[in-house]
Amino acid sequence: DGGITQSPKYLFRKEGQNVTLSCEQNLNHDAMYWYRQDPGQGLRLIYYSQIVNDFQKGDIAEGYSVSREKKESFPLTVTSAQKNPTAFYLCASSMMKIGGNYGYTFGSGTRLTVV
Amino acid sequence: EDQVTQSPEALRLQEGESSSLNCSYTVSGLRGLFWYRQDPGKGPEFLFTLYSAGEEKEKERLKATLTKKESFLHITAPKPEDSATYLCAVQAPGTYKYIFGTGTRLKVLA
Numbered sequence: 732d733g734g735i736t737q738s739p740k741y742l743f744r745k746e747g748q749n750v751t752l753s754c755e756q757n758l759n760h761d762a763m764y765w766y767r768q769d770p771g772q773g774l775r776l777i778y779y780s781q782i783v784n785d786f787q788k789g790d791i792a793e794g795y796s797v798s799r800e801k802k803e804s805f806p807l808t809v810t811s812a813q814k815n816p817t818a819f820y821l822c823a824s825s826m827m828k829i830g831g832n833y834g835y836t837f838g839s840g841t842r843l844t845v846v
Numbered sequence: 847e848d849q850v851t852q853s854p855e856a857l858r859l860q861e862g863e864s865s866s867l868n869c870s871y872t873v874s875g876l877r878g879l880f881w882y883r884q885d886p887g888k889g890p891e892f893l894f895t896l897y898s899a900g901e902e903k904e905k906e907r908l909k910a911t912l913t914k915k916e917s918f919l920h921i922t923a924p925k926p927e928d929s930a931t932y933l934c935a936v937q938a939p940g941t942y943k944y945i946f947g948t949g950t951r952l953k954v955l956a
Contacts, residue, residue, distance in 0.1 A: 776944075837891070
C-alpha cells in the first residue's frame, strides 16, 4: 500500500545536539512538506519542496534544515539553533498538477523531546 | 492576513446527539478547503475537499458544507469512535501551502 513513513516515532534530543527525522513516501507525489504541531496551535509550516533539489522556507524555518535529493525522501534536521524543539512533527506529501488541487497525505508523525 | 478560525475549541456530545463544527476563513480567492480528522499521537487523516460555495460532501455520519466565508462539519448521531480532533485548512492563494486552524476536539460519550 502506498503511503508516507516517518521514523522514528519517538526521538529524544540532548541539548546542543542535531537530530534528523526521516520521511519517505511511495505515492509518487511531487511535493513534500514538514509541519510542526504544538498544543493549542495550528500546524505550522517549516519547509516544503515541490521538486527534487529544490525547497523553500515556511513560516518557522529558523533552526531547521532539509534536503530533497530523491523524490521519495525529505528528511528534516533539527539543529542546536532551534531553541524550543519539543513538538510533534508531521511530514506530508501531495500531487501537483496545473489546475489541480489535491489534499495532503500525512505521515504518522515523530514526537521529539529535549532531555 | 489570511486566517482560519475553528470553533468551538472543544465539544462534548452524548452518543446520538447531532451537532456542527465551524471553520471560518479570511482568504481571498479560495482554491480549496480541507477537513481532516486527527487521533491522539497520529497524523491527520483526510476527510473532505470543498472547492466552491454551496458544495457539500458526505461520508458516513459526517457532512461538510461550504459558504463564501465558512465551512461546517455536521455530525449526525455520533458514536464514541467519532471522538477525535477535527482540523480545517485552506490553501493559500498562489501556493500549494495550507493554512490550518487550531482544530476542534470532539468527545462523544457512550
